[in-house]
Amino acid sequence: MVSIKKSRLSVVHYRLLKVIRRFLYETIDQLKHDSSRESDAKEIVVHYVSSAIVGVFYYWIESDLKYSKQYMAMQIKELETTGPIKAMGCIKGKRGVGVHMRKKPVTLLVA
Template sequence: MKEGDRRVKRTRRLLKNALLELIHKKGFNAITVRDLTEKADVNRATFYQHYHDKFDLLDQAIDDMLLSLVTYVVPKNVEEITDIEKASPVFVRLFEFIYDNTFFFQVMMGKNGIPSFQRRMVSMIQQFMNEKLEQFHPQPEKMDIPREILIHYISFAHLGLISYWLESDMQYSPGYMARQLSSLTVKGPLAAGGLLYNNCLGNS
């Protein structure tokens, strides 16, 4: 890597880190470009060489992270999603990635976070699922429910479980969370919770 490329990467990393710390401290709306440059220890001219404004910095930070997430998580084959004997490798990679980037996700989804981040994350999951369903299940007429209903249900369920994990300070390991999400996804919530097996619904 050329020295100029290293400087660019370093400057952008410093500014993105400064953005996260300032959002965590006082929320995005209260942040100024001056706050960012002082926190990152770069001058204003350098900032504007890389970003139009703080919104551009935020958008690029989110885009970069979500693209990295998709690239890391993407399944190699259908078995990585449907194998019920163990945690799906896709879900293992999902929780590992979030664990490795804990501060970013906790800030973005925390009390001072960015509301649009969760919408963009859901949209990314939905796009990802739609592409994989078209690849692994190209005949939607043979599905028991419409594809879009399945996609919306699973994407918001995944986001809810991720939010819970972050809010609970990640008390469970990524592997444990991957096993739970695998069970819920493959079996469904009632079967995974033992309600169907124990005939709880019929006895209520």
């Protein structure tokens, strides 16, 4: 098993998030996007994607690097470009078999 000391793990975690977030901000800024949704959506997307990538990275380490780095890069790219549900093969197209979402919005209560 790959071993990283816990004190160093938080440093690695912070640096990974920082590098990934910087890359995402630069990428988003280069793309054309709707400026009316820019600030809030951009922040949420950057934090969501960077946390997901770091989570997958930790999974890969915890699983003793059982997949090649090329395979992991390909999986992350697939998740980023198609989304997790479609990447799993649950959605086959606009009219194909898929995951059905609720028609009514769900209200979440935060304490």
